[in-house]
Amino acid sequence: MLRVYPERADYTSDVIHGLPVAVTSHRGSSAFNISPIQGKAVSNSRVQAYSYDLEKITPYSYSVFLDEANIHVNYSPSYHSGIYEFNFDKEDDNYIVVNVGNGNLETDGKSISGFQVIDNSISKIYLYVETEQIPTSVGRWGKDQINYQVKQSGNNGALVLRFNKNDKNIRLRYGISFISTEQAKKNLNKEITVYDVEKVALAGRAVWNATLSKISIEGGTEDQKTVFYTSLYRTYERMINISEEGKYFSAFDGKIHDDGGHAFFTDDWIWDTYRATHPLRVLIEPEMEANMVNSYIQMAQQSPQGWMPTFPEVTGDSHRMNGNHAVAVILDAYSKGLRGFDLKAAYKACKGALTEKSLLPWMKVPVTELDQFYNSNGYFPALKPGEKENCAQVHSWEKRQPVAVTLGTCYDDWCLSQIAKQLNKTDDYQYFLKRSYNYRNLFNPETSFFHPKDAEGKFIEPFDYRFSGGPGAREYYDENNGWTFRWDVQHNVADLVKLMGGADKFARNLDATFREPLGKSKYDFYSSLPDHTGNVGQFSMANEPSFHIPYLYNYAGQPWKTQKRIRQLLRYWYRNDLMGVPGDEDGGGMTAFVVFSSMGFYPVTPGSMSYNIGSPLFNDVKVRLGNGKIFEIVAKNCSEENKYIQSALLNGKEWNKPWFNHSDIANGGSLILIMGNKANKNWGSNLEDAPPSATPIP
């Protein structure tokens, strides 16, 4: 049912360096590696480089033939453990080398245990390794009885297990832990009790099939199904559950905690995942999502300042990007009925992050003079062209990102105002709601773009919405250029329509976004804006701030263009082939768009109750909601050509709006769409039927 393709060959060499130990390679930091070797040394590098022929890769298994070394490898992972089988093709001296990037390894002559220090040095990954066949010896590189010369350098320690010549099939299993080597061994013993790769793989397969069956589909092509389930699989990549037998190590206070019977999650790229990944889990994994919200609250409480983190990882809050979008995750979960977490505590941590902490990108520091300026003037100020940075706390590479900061904060303030309302904090509600309109301060009515202003309130000129702002447009925007941030008001699209001069002009601006040429050669463009990929015109299908844009035609009386765009984008950019995904997958941030859009709807405004309707790929989709009910989307006559909605029924009643409400489906329901190959330009085109904006236009 599920195939996951290897990465595209583009810009990779075709060797693998060692074999991975699952989970322990952390953001490119040096990792454990396990390398089988037969006969004489074939390389002096500390980690063996292999020429290979990939045989099979699935979420629960991996098989490869090392075709120069003539070794077959089979692998299967469990939760905190994994198992390898190495088949050497002939009798010879057989070795397995275990390598650690920065840490320690030790042996009792049979097994190997050790740890690796990662990133912040608070966190360690512990490893325990054992083999089915007892090694004849275990020693260090080039020492002891191992007749094998390989250089060691720095912290790159390695231990070599030597086996009998007639031990042609070596099986090895390992456990990992963030707590201790003892716990790593316990994790292994609990999860893998056999030396049988296939058995472990079958168990993993059963878990994945149960998980992915939360959404079932009929119709569509085999490729569309493969892309759909691969995407759904990827949305489970993060956050990760780091509870080990009821305990977890928290990098937020460096302590081991009891998890209180609820799995503790971390590692979330929330700038990306608040848009669709968390809202998807609210639908199909509400219990897991509630545990994640609770984990966020615990992380804030374990932090010295008590602020809600923006980029929690195994190593703590790495505080990447801009914004404080955990507030959207919390509002979305609460609005859609999730409970079991302390909303007041969450509110406190979010408010602290938004008011006590600076809004500066990538900086976890108290408010600066730029934040004071923001509070007084309602926008984050840009430097004038050529002006030197005068705020000491600004990140030298990430810059101020003043438009991205302003627009993102408007969204966060809106979310916070909605939580304040739930908690009957009327003053806070009014205060943050007012601030959520600050985007207006940067709207340039001459151009209908959001345009950076200097501290004197003047728009920066001359200005190019494609290329101004240096690498990644960071002096003004972030990773994406002004064409993307033009649409960054998800909480109040109706007001954006108004600012742009009405629905027709708004729609023409959308058209222009998909049509405006790159303006430079492809490689020059991507050299300036390496994260603004997957282009259709200036639209980027590869970076999360763009993902709601194709749905915005729904707000302008032209839902048929949303339907056309969504189908086009899925077809061009999310394919069952080596093209893979068009940019950074961001821990499920990107593929959650694919899951929603393939089903036919999308949460343009996380935290609100509305879903926009697009154009489903499948004739029938059944979403098994966490409460046991089913939401079914039926698309009659759906096909590659029949992508346009002719008419619709919601829960059995005629439906002429390009959106529906969470409450319409929360206890199960059905959306029936009649599809055709020519646009019905009248369906959903009534402007009064446009999706609701989250706040009334004042």
Add this chain to the structure above:
Amino acid sequence: MLRVYPERADYTSDVIHGLPVAVTSHRGSSAFNISPIQGKAVSNSRVQAYSYDLEKITPYSYSVFLDEANIHVNYSPSYHSGIYEFNFDKEDDNYIVVNVGNGNLETDGKSISGFQVIDNSISKIYLYVETEQIPTSVGRWGKDQINYQVKQSGNNGALVLRFNKNDKNIRLRYGISFISTEQAKKNLNKEITVYDVEKVALAGRAVWNATLSKISIEGGTEDQKTVFYTSLYRTYERMINISEEGKYFSAFDGKIHDDGGHAFFTDDWIWDTYRATHPLRVLIEPEMEANMVNSYIQMAQQSPQGWMPTFPEVTGDSHRMNGNHAVAVILDAYSKGLRGFDLKAAYKACKGALTEKSLLPWMKVPVTELDQFYNSNGYFPALKPGEKENCAQVHSWEKRQPVAVTLGTCYDDWCLSQIAKQLNKTDDYQYFLKRSYNYRNLFNPETSFFHPKDAEGKFIEPFDYRFSGGPGAREYYDENNGWTFRWDVQHNVADLVKLMGGADKFARNLDATFREPLGKSKYDFYSSLPDHTGNVGQFSMANEPSFHIPYLYNYAGQPWKTQKRIRQLLRYWYRNDLMGVPGDEDGGGMTAFVVFSSMGFYPVTPGSMSYNIGSPLFNDVKVRLGNGKIFEIVAKNCSEENKYIQSALLNGKEWNKPWFNHSDIANGGSLILIMGNKANKNWGSNLEDAPPSATPIP
């Protein structure tokens, strides 16, 4: 049978500007366009921008629905003509606008005729257009009775045909010519006598099916077949036959010539096409190839200097790139038995190009001091780092390309020596053969790379084989870096093996080429080397100087790695999906690699008689040679996994060499390969059985 995909959406906007008139858009110069419009103006741009939904595209037809304008378009091309049908969806004012970039249009009230000046102003393209329905009026933009305001500017003239409101289905046909508008009309009248798009399309389909049936295949997947025939189709893109009723216009002397009963061809990108495109035609289209060789000789004779052109186009010799590789085309054709052309005249023109003309890239000038240096010292000198250009004739952007010039000229000199031998010019043979070893002068034994030298004979230092040389590495190499030019000695691979220190070191250097990482971020790399794409390590699958590299393992006793590489490269980079081709297709230069490699063999050394054996995709390939005989390649048990040759039979006899000779198959023959999923590392591994080098090692 044949599908051709639209271009990938990447970096394109999704509108089409006008509709094309076949063949008249010349290298991006402004072109004729035909634009249907209904009702009021929807754009002020001179050419209409359309939102569209592509319905079908084949080599003989094109259908599109303009989904905002609600107009169906069907199109089919013939040789020098084409036909359109426009279906408007409702009754309204219907217009067709004919636009010319730089030229003239006139009307007699029913038809439109005119011309467009291209590039060099010697050449013109003439157009004649007529419609089935008589227009109610024909006039200029914004004038006459046409109630339609569009700006005109510069030379962008346009005429508007207006039709009755009830003429909802308008059919239009046109002829083109390089001779005159009268000839354009004659061409139309000769080729299209109906107003029936489908009939013209069916005739085109029959022509293409007959053409593509010159090679028939069995086995392989549907995708592999589609890629194979799409590739074969593309090899017919160039050269183009510009004979019109026995006459042609030559931009080489600005005159109209009688073609003497033989089609006259031009437009060839020979830096790219000498490698595989011409050798493919020698096999399956020998008569066409002989006409092309004759056309080359005529072009040289029509030129003032009598030199063989390097980049003949409709507009004359644009003299792009470096080298004088027509000499390889002529040698290849002659060696493999093609006759009907004057070898002496060809020799004279090639020798003139190689000895009287400068070797400088992109410059058609007499020899310079750098050429004199080359004659004396045996290499083209590089500037020292920071040294200013002192030779006035060097192209400011293209630079000296001294390594590329030296290596390319060695190849050309070798080809010329072989023709001299045929003509019993013994002195010339010796002279040019000796020069063909000049590559040795730039071989750096410390690094085993070809390394630029300054005029004092010192290697340029410090040096990075990946990035030294500025944009496209042009200060030293060309478009590709030193890793590609490391292998640029196709005429004497055995000597390169020797220079590198033997077969094992040679093979390890090949391995390193496929493994060496980019060394920069993807976009930085491609921003420096935008033509060095389709990477596997430093190997580029996207630019012709690399195409023989994967076959070079055959020369080092490791044919199994050639088999693995070829299958991997075809699978990763030539796909039936939106990824399209990995770089510039170069008028069939790239896809000829795909055709040969998919069949299982490749001409590493055009001009020699040997073909290298790779790994075919298909169980059975029948190549219909021009003499009526068939060369058949049978690959038993061939599949995606079974890519390795276990054993072979050539013409019924056991065959253990990774190559065969043209004479083995010239009168028909068979190569039977037994395939398996594991490499037989012994087959073809005997170094004495390596493919022959073209000259004995002195």
